[in-house]
Amino acid sequence: MTGGFTIRNIVTVALLVALVLLPLYAELAGQRFLLTLFTRIIILALAAVSLNLILGYGGMMSFGHAAYIGIGGYAVGMLAHEGIFSGFVQWPVALLASALFALVIGALSLRTRGVYFIMITLAFAQMAYYIVAGLARYGGDDGLTIYKRSQFVAPLDLSNKVQFYYVCLALLYGSIYLVWRLVNSRFGMVIQGSRSNDMRMRAIGFPTYRYKLVCFVIAGTLCGLAGALLANHTDFVSPGILYWTRSGDLIIMVVLGGMASAVGPLFGAVALLVLEEALPFVIKLLGTPFFGEAAARASEYWQIIMGPLLLLVVLFARGGIMGLLAKVRAKERA
Amino acid sequence: MTLFIEQCLNGLQFGLLLFLLAAGLTLVFGIMDLVNLAHGSLYMIGAYFAATFAVWTGNFVLGAVLALAATLVVGMAVEVIAMRRLYGRDHLDHVLGTYGLILFFDELVRVIWGPEGLSLSLPSWLNTSVQILPGVNYSAYRLAIIAVTMVVAGFLYVLVMRTRIGMLIRAGASNREMVGALGVNIKLLYTLVFGLGAALAGLAGLMQAPILTVQIGMGENILILAFVITVIGGIGSIRGALVAAIFVGFVDTLGRAFFPDLLRLMLSKDAASTAAPALSSMLIYLLMAIVLVVKPEGLFSTGQK
Numbered sequence: 323m324t325g326g327f328t329i330r331n332i333v334t335v336a337l338l339v340a341l342v343l344l345p346l347y348a349e350l351a352g353q354r355f356l357l358t359l360f361t362r363i364i365i366l367a368l369a370a371v372s373l374n375l376i377l378g379y380g381g382m383m384s385f386g387h388a389a390y391i392g393i394g395g396y397a398v399g400m401l402a403h404e405g406i407f408s409g410f411v412q413w414p415v416a417l418l419a420s421a422l423f424a425l426v427i428g429a430l431s432l433r434t435r436g437v438y439f440i441m442i443t444l445a446f447a448q449m450a451y452y453i454v455a456g457l458a459r460y461g462g463d464d465g466l467t468i469y470k471r472s473q474f475v476a477p478l479d480l481s482n483k484v485q486f487y488y489v490c491l492a493l494l495y496g497s498i499y500l501v502w503r504l505v506n507s508r509f510g511m512v513i514q515g516s517r518s519n520d521m522r523m524r525a526i527g528f529p530t531y532r533y534k535l536v537c538f539v540i541a542g543t544l545c546g547l548a549g550a551l552l553a554n555h556t557d558f559v560s561p562g563i564l565y566w567t568r569s570g571d572l573i574i575m576v577v578l579g580g581m582a583s584a585v586g587p588l589f590g591a592v593a594l595l596v597l598e599e600a601l602p603f604v605i606k607l608l609g610t611p612f613f614g615e616a617a618a619r620a621s622e623y624w625q626i627i628m629g630p631l632l633l634l635v636v637l638f639a640r641g642g643i644m645g646l647l648a649k650v651r652a653k654e655r656a
Numbered sequence: 657m658t659l660f661i662e663q664c665l666n667g668l669q670f671g672l673l674l675f676l677l678a679a680g681l682t683l684v685f686g687i688m689d690l691v692n693l694a695h696g697s698l699y700m701i702g703a704y705f706a707a708t709f710a711v712w713t714g715n716f717v718l719g720a721v722l723a724l725a726a727t728l729v730v731g732m733a734v735e736v737i738a739m740r741r742l743y744g745r746d747h748l749d750h751v752l753g754t755y756g757l758i759l760f761f762d763e764l765v766r767v768i769w770g771p772e773g774l775s776l777s778l779p780s781w782l783n784t785s786v787q788i789l790p791g792v793n794y795s796a797y798r799l800a801i802i803a804v805t806m807v808v809a810g811f812l813y814v815l816v817m818r819t820r821i822g823m824l825i826r827a828g829a830s831n832r833e834m835v836g837a838l839g840v841n842i843k844l845l846y847t848l849v850f851g852l853g854a855a856l857a858g859l860a861g862l863m864q865a866p867i868l869t870v871q872i873g874m875g876e877n878i879l880i881l882a883f884v885i886t887v888i889g890g891i892g893s894i895r896g897a898l899v900a901a902i903f904v905g906f907v908d909t910l911g912r913a914f915f916p917d918l919l920r921l922m923l924s925k926d927a928a929s930t931a932a933p934a935l936s937s938m939l940i941y942l943l944m945a946i947v948l949v950v951k952p953e954g955l956f957s958t959g960q961k
Contacts, residue, residue: 383748430945433952437691437747441883448880449941456934570755623767629760636753637741
């Protein structure tokens, strides 16, 4: 976030402004589906931003972050199922539940390091998945339909798609700002210091375990918020939203966008989800002149390209999109 | 009582099967320092190969042997093409890269075999039950699984502890650079070890195939269990993997079988039937949490990482 007109900053501002203007474009161009797609992208970007706080800045490789999406989402869904629609109850409960889960999981998982941490967060998230799938009263495996979105005071109506989009966008921008402030505070410096060398941080007198746990809980709470939004967006929650592959998707977003960069996860989320939507079309478009019908069939199997693509990003573009943009700047100066 | 013995054997069988997966995972991690999420994909591929080859050859055992060889080849190919480039990198890179491989393999299986699952039927000589104790019958196939996995566990022990390759494997686990400097072909060793892990996963998959449906994503659920086992047993320790696998197999199987009844004794019938399914699937994760609180590095930690 250094000042000045670098390519990276210009592209970042352009994306932030474009997202604000998107509903206008969707309305004018008559492409309503764009609004739905981008509401989803923004919500998942919020989850990715929260993951970036622990993964990118804190070096805590959580592979169970989707659990908080599920907990936030199910808090909204269950309360709605019991007839409590007020957002003033639903959302605090969603946040609190995620925070509590993060506290327990974090307290246990942070006792370990490295690959143990990855596997443990993964296993706990799967535990949450099985618990939710076992809740017969709330739909079990089949999921739970939410008949009414969270109710707030009069002018705010989440059923209005444009209003809901702006609520999500405001929360996303707020979270990005929060994370940015947080990582540049004394607290954030301790977290980043512990990522680089935990032992040295402890040696100079910081109880890093406590700092990391607080960071873990903040990230979990933010992600719970994303879950509450997602439940309102889809009007439906199912165990699928906390399946471990969802945690994988969130990690991809963070790494694709560029770790330890405040807006990186937003770029990652936009890139990944737009790619998911676009890849089948691209395969069809490029393949049809050469392979005819076969290309149309092949476009159904877009993941077969997505997987190796991911491997290539890992191998050759470690800094993600933000890293690439920073390189462009470096070349210009040279 | 009959039910209890049967469930104990089921637990043992499931635990030994999990050991095959966890052993490969822990071997690859211990030696190459590689987190391999795609291990479950190799399990799935083993099952698909077995289902296909058994139909082609018309012989279950021949199909299984062919499938085992094919999975070994696939595993070594994956190592040469993709995994080799991931060694020495950050664990996050491993997670992401192998996650990409899962997407690839799941989709590849969908392209080749279609989205519906396959089923593999047992030959008649395995599809019977055997009297193991007076009045207690048990599936011959499950007994065969127990026998095969025990032989494999013994083979692994001899291979790792008593042969030259095993010596290199253990040396590689404790200091990779040094083994390379002493003139050992590390690249070949890694390919072999990865292939061995793949073959173990494939063996688990093909033996599980007649019991479950062969389907896309079958490897992913069991992979998580294998992770839990490696964490409990201590990463890099084959002995730990064996103990933890049998333990987890027992807890999971017996938990699912008897925990609901146990709960019914303590809670009202309604509360028990709502809570039981969720709680019994939580059991092994609770077990893992307890182990972590007591020994954060796992029960049989090798002391590294």
